[in-house]
Amino acid sequence: xxxxxxxxxxxxxxxxxxxxxxxxxxxxxxxxxxxxxxxxxxxxxxxxxxxxxxxxxxxxxxxxxxxxxxxxxxxxxxxxxxxxxxxxxxxxxxxxxxxxxxxxxxxxxxxxxxxxxxxxxxxxxxxxxxxxxxxxxxxxxxxxxxxxxxxxxxxxxxxxxxxxxxxxxxxxxxxxxxxxxxxxxxxxxxxxxxxxxxxxxxxxxxxxxxxxxxxxxxxxxxxxxxxxxxxxxxxxxxxxxxxxxxxxxxxxxxxxxxxxxxxxxxxxxxxxxxxxxxxxxxxxxxxxxxxxxxxxxxxxxxxxxxxxxxxxxxxxxx
Amino acid sequence: xxxxxxxxxxxxxxxxxxxxxxxxxxxxxxxxxxxxxxxxxxxxxxxxxxxxxxxxxxxxxxxxxxxxxxxxxxxxxxxxxxxxxxxxxxxxxxxxxxxxxxxxxxxxxxxxxxxxxxxxxxxxxxxxxxxxxxxxxxxxxxxxxxxxxxxxxxxxxxxxxxxxxxxxxxxxxxxxxxxxxxxxxxxxxxxxxxxxxxxxxxxxxxxxxxxxxxxxxxxxxxxxxxxxxxxxxxxxxxxxxxxxxxxxxxxxxxxxxxxxxxxxxxxxxxxxxxxxxxxxxxxxxxxxxxxxxxxxxxxxxxxx
Numbered sequence: 001x002x003x004x005x006x007x008x009x010x011x012x013x014x015x016x017x018x019x020x021x022x023x024x025x026x027x028x029x030x031x032x033x034x035x036x037x038x039x040x041x042x043x044x045x046x047x048x049x050x051x052x053x054x055x056x057x058x059x060x061x062x063x064x065x066x067x068x069x070x071x072x073x074x075x076x077x078x079x080x081x082x083x084x085x086x087x088x089x090x091x092x093x094x095x096x097x098x099x100x101x102x103x104x105x106x107x108x109x110x111x112x113x114x115x116x117x118x119x120x121x122x123x124x125x126x127x128x129x130x131x132x133x134x135x136x137x138x139x140x141x142x143x144x145x146x147x148x149x150x151x152x153x154x155x156x157x158x159x160x161x162x163x164x165x166x167x168x169x170x171x172x173x174x175x176x177x178x179x180x181x182x183x184x185x186x187x188x189x190x191x192x193x194x195x196x197x198x199x200x201x202x203x204x205x206x207x208x209x210x211x212x213x214x215x216x217x218x219x220x221x222x223x224x225x226x227x228x229x230x231x232x233x234x235x236x237x238x239x240x241x242x243x244x245x246x247x248x249x250x251x252x253x254x255x256x257x258x259x260x261x262x263x264x265x266x267x268x269x270x271x272x273x274x275x276x277x278x279x280x281x282x283x284x285x286x287x288x289x290x291x292x293x294x295x296x297x298x299x300x301x302x303x304x305x306x307x308x309x310x311x312x313x314x315x316x317x318x
Numbered sequence: 319x320x321x322x323x324x325x326x327x328x329x330x331x332x333x334x335x336x337x338x339x340x341x342x343x344x345x346x347x348x349x350x351x352x353x354x355x356x357x358x359x360x361x362x363x364x365x366x367x368x369x370x371x372x373x374x375x376x377x378x379x380x381x382x383x384x385x386x387x388x389x390x391x392x393x394x395x396x397x398x399x400x401x402x403x404x405x406x407x408x409x410x411x412x413x414x415x416x417x418x419x420x421x422x423x424x425x426x427x428x429x430x431x432x433x434x435x436x437x438x439x440x441x442x443x444x445x446x447x448x449x450x451x452x453x454x455x456x457x458x459x460x461x462x463x464x465x466x467x468x469x470x471x472x473x474x475x476x477x478x479x480x481x482x483x484x485x486x487x488x489x490x491x492x493x494x495x496x497x498x499x500x501x502x503x504x505x506x507x508x509x510x511x512x513x514x515x516x517x518x519x520x521x522x523x524x525x526x527x528x529x530x531x532x533x534x535x536x537x538x539x540x541x542x543x544x545x546x547x548x549x550x551x552x553x554x555x556x557x558x559x560x561x562x563x564x565x566x567x568x569x570x571x572x573x574x575x576x577x578x579x580x581x582x583x584x585x586x587x588x589x590x591x592x593x594x595x596x597x598x599x600x601x602x603x604x605x606x607x608x609x610x611x612x613x614x615x616x617x618x619x620x621x622x
Contacts, residue, residue, distance in 0.1 A: 024523050030446065043490040050470035108360075113361070117358065132601055140573060187368060188615070195616040274560075277469060297463070
């Protein structure tokens with residue numbers, strides 16, 4: 001009996017230590033992830049919900065404590081407003097003409113960079129260099145290069161006899177803005193693709209080239225299918241980036257700024273949000289734009305999810 | 319030549335091994351990943367397109383405003399760089415802007431790297447309830463645009479009378495979902511479970527494990543993440559533009575003021591000088607550490 005009791009009660013210190021050990025094991029994972037979630041809650045989630053609440057009110061930037069209930073009034077007013085639809089359309093078109101060429105070029109460059117060659121390191125750093133420039137600096141430079149009177153691009157195009165006005169016409173100005181986005185991000189995406197390509201087993205290519213597949217066939221039949229998850233990832237990230245476009249069109253507009261050109265020809269949703277919230281001082285309406293953006297992103301996300309699922313199912317069925 | 323190329327022999331190599339094309343177009347098994355002349359030409363074009371705007375910034379910044387506004391535009395550097403730098407320094411407070419950007423980007427990258435490593439380690443190597451759901455949540459937060467929180471954040475900042483102060487730019491960026499994801503990917507592969515087990519057997523608690531096992535192994539990834547976050551934070555535009563003024567700007571906010579009124583009376587060379595001064599610090603970092611940054615991005619840690 002006595003021996004039994006002694007066995008059940010180990011010395012006090014180890015018991016305390018093992019409880020501490022178990023507590024450490026259980027609690028420390030949460031302690032390690034806590035900073036992220038606390039900061040996100042404070043600076044991401046809480047303001048997000050607050051924005052939703054504000055979007056149901058009339059709020060003046062200068063008297064933010066006076067809130068007048070509007071219900072969905074801000075939203076109905078927004079959705080019947082031409083300038084909103086114009087900004088939405090511009091965000092979409094600029095997004096497409098910047099994202100599609102950007103990712104296709106990046107894919108091609110990554111494929112080239114994946115070859116064994118001299119000066120590989122130089123090429124990689126060179127195409128990543130635009131990533132180091134800021135939106136502000138890059139836009140200021142391209143404003144000069146696109147200048148219709150003395151800019152470098154029109155000086156070159158003048159040789160073939162065309163003089164587009166990159167500021168005032170809708171398509172040229174949107175192409176110009178997309179060029180800035182594409183210039184800054186192509187190299188970065190190319191390196192992400194390159195990372196994925198390097199993980200594709202080399203013997204797949206060896207086998208294919210023995211079977212007589214040329215390089216184009218190897219690219220379309222082996223490389224692209226193998227890195228499909230990475231491609232999807234970059235599509236999602238670029239889409240999110242495109243919906244938020246702000247600095248490029250704002251600085252491209254120069255003095256006109258947030259209106260996005262003399263006829264709003266390149267005003268994006270973010271610019272419209274800023275114009276409503278700050279120059280027009282209507283925080284409630286600006287919040288409605290913000291939540292409409294969230295709604296759009298959710299719709300895009302849902303569409304992408306459905307497309308992937310549909311494709312997967314088709315592949316399984318085939 | 320064309321006949322050599324189009325012979326069906328390559329395609330039918332399995333049947334007629336000895337018919338494979340010879341000479342210039344002969345392909346050995348080991349040659350399939352070697353770059354041809356076309357690849358060099360295309361990559362050279364890409365490098366020129368990437369670097370030309372940077373070169374031209376320097377050209378414009380070292381010429382006079384009148385020369386920049388002429389057609390054809392200048393193609394070689396001039397001798398006005400110093401004059402333009404002094405003018406840019408007077409027009410916008412570039413010195414203060416550079417200092418502010420360094421402080422902001424420094425604080426943001428230090429804290430992001432620290433917290434991302436902690437969270438990334440937990441998600442990669444520790445077992446706890448709700449781990450997968452929480453990780454999904456982290457990734458999902460990446461999709462939320464900053465525009466959605468700007469208005470309330472602006473109110474908080476003005477209420478605390480933090481308007482125009484650097485902490486209002488630093489605090490909302492202390493963590494980044496991308497960083498957590500990045501470190502998780504890296505540590506999942508680079509840190510063996512046995513090492514953690516061994517440390518535990520030796521009686522180390524979690525904090526000691528972090529300090530003596532995780533940090534040393536994660537150091538290369540932490541360096542890369544630090545640089546990526548530094549670049550991102552240095553180049554951040556929307557929120558600093560909303561909350562800071564020209565009295566206490568970051569580089570980007572100062573640049574937006576220099577380029578703000580691009581009417582004809584404005585000295586274009588000075589604008590380009592501002593762009594040059596704002597970009598040069600990062601380009602210098604890139605020139606020195608470019609290989610490591612590229613290596614970090616391509617090491618696979620960013621893979622989805």
